[in-house]
Amino acid sequence: MTESTDTTDLTPPGVNAAFSIPDSGESRASVFMVRGSWAVRHEAAAVAPPAEGGAVRDLWPGLPSTYRNGFDAACSTDSARVYLFKGATCVLYDFAQNATVPPNASPAPIGDRFPGLRKDAPDFAEGIDAGLPAPDGTVYFFRGNRCVNYDIDGDEVLEQGTIADFWHNPDHPDPGIADGIAAAFNHPATSNGYLVTRDGKRYVECDTDPARHRVTSGAKTLRDRWPYRAFLTVLDGFNGRLWVFDSDSGQTIRQSQTGRESGGVVVSPDGFRVLATTLGGGGGAGSLTLLDITAGTVKTVGAGTAPYRVAALPDGSAAYVTDPSDEAVYAVDLTTGDARRIDIGPRPEGVVASPEGDRVYVGRESDPAVAVVDTAQHAVTGGFGGDTMASCLALTPDGTTLAFGIVPVNMVAVASTAGGGEPPLVPVGQSPEQLVASPDSRYVYVANRGAEVKVIDVAAIREVTPIRVRDRSNAIALSPDGEHLYVTSQGADSVQKLRVSDGEQVGEFALGSALDRYAYMAIGPAWG
CATH class of the missing domain: 2.130.10.10 (YVTN repeat-like/Quinoprotein amine dehydrogenase)
Structure with a gap:
């Protein structure tokens, strides 16, 4: 516990990372939200309080030691393997096995894991704010007010630009994400995504298909969709x-x-x-x-x-x-x-x-x-x-x-x-x-x-x-x-x-x- 009497701004932050895991047959599709050193798991299809919550270190003891008190961002894949980011480092973690991939792997520099970022979007190699999978196997990375679409197999940046332009939809001209986002995740096995605003308390829906990436709603309150x-x-x-x-x-x-x-x-x-x-x-x-x-x-x-x-x-x-x-x-x-x-x-x-x-x-x-x-x-x-x-x-x-x-x-x-x-x-x-x-x-x-x-x-x-x-x-x-x-x-x-x-x-x-x-x-x- 730490104590402070600094009253400059007492507003508590919301979630800072999120990711989803598809239905495995043994467990239902889930959405995880992370706030500092704590995480919760919601069933993806349910509008209900979390099925569980706990300290990151207790939920996922196989994480590298530097990640056990939380991480900055996450990016799902089409399996239980999720890319996690902290500072300028990254690790691939298998949440079904509760282990890094490969086992006991140490975090690697983002630029080594995704060399195309170092080449074409070098500031992204210094840290990621959020990640989001696309249905074609590519991913979106977010940093500040910018976004890139990245081909993991080809290790190259396919497209990049400001978030405002990248996700523009004239039907929703001001969704509140132009300055950046705190987290992103998709509804498993679909092209429906969610971009969490910088305060970590609201979200906008989006279409993650690279052929038509755009927001599909105005800002909504996170706790209304994923109750406490x-x-x-x-x-x-x-x-x-x-x-x-x-x-x-x-x-x-x-x-x-x-x-x-x-x-x-x-x-x-x-x-x-x-x-x-x-x-x-x-x-x-x-x-x-x-x-x-x-x-x-x-x-x-x-x-x-x-x-x-x-x-x-x-x-x-x-x-x-x-x-x-x-x-x-x-x-x-x-x-x-x-x-x-x-x-x-x-x-x-x-x-x-x-x-x-x-x-x-x-x-x-x-x-x-x-x-x-x-x-x-x-x-x-x-x-x-x-x-x-x-x-x-x-x-x-x-x-x-x-x-x-x-x-x-x-x-x-x-x-x-x-x-x-x-x-x-x-x-x-x-x-x-x-x-x-x-x-x-x-x-x-x-x-x-x-x-x-x-x-x-x-x-x-x-x-x-x-x-x-x-x-x-x-x-x-x-x-x-x-x-x-x-x-x-x-x-x-x-x-x-x-x-x-x-x-x-x-x-x-x-x-x-x-x-x-x-x-x-x-x-x-x-x-x-």
């Missing part, structure tokens, strides 16, 4: 230990460390980072920690004196962090790291963003108990919830109902975001610690330091059948489809995974050490 997995993150509120799991399989994606006395955690909407708050050491100012999930790198930005809970706007542009000691919420720009203070009033705690991102709701000890922040004006423009104390919050996905915990009376208020006076209260037995709403907006689940997760029917405004868990439950999260509940408890060294329909435990994710009194969990789609 859902990752669960667990944060120990005392010592700042943080875990990230695949919420389906329980695979440990990352273990890391934030600062001490953390107060909240979310999976960033971009799917690349976890955002967590932490107090400063030695009485200094606290910070918002930005952990890159698969890279393991950490950046920190200022977010008040004692940052506590955190929420991110749906578009990922900003995070809102409460600071009870400063009676404020800080709007943190997730690109620049700039933080804007917004006065809230006494003891702001929980914070959630509206589905549209135009409002942020902040719980406080005041009248009204919930402040409404206009995210365009950066100001409190209203409130609701009555004269009480709102701590943890949960907003239903339809945006109409905000539930908030009232710790001193062991109640949860069920309030309309449209306002309307004192909201009705539902007893939850013990101290409400964390709330989550179901994806259909029908229920709110409450961790309350007891041996049950309380379940509130939002429409009826009453408790329904609870879900039995370990005693002293202190944090919960709900799968995006609403089918599974994840629960931690004080002193527990694992996360329970429970089926919501019947409360049956169907999984357990080991933490390796016991959690402290306070813990926080969040779940969301993430790359990896």
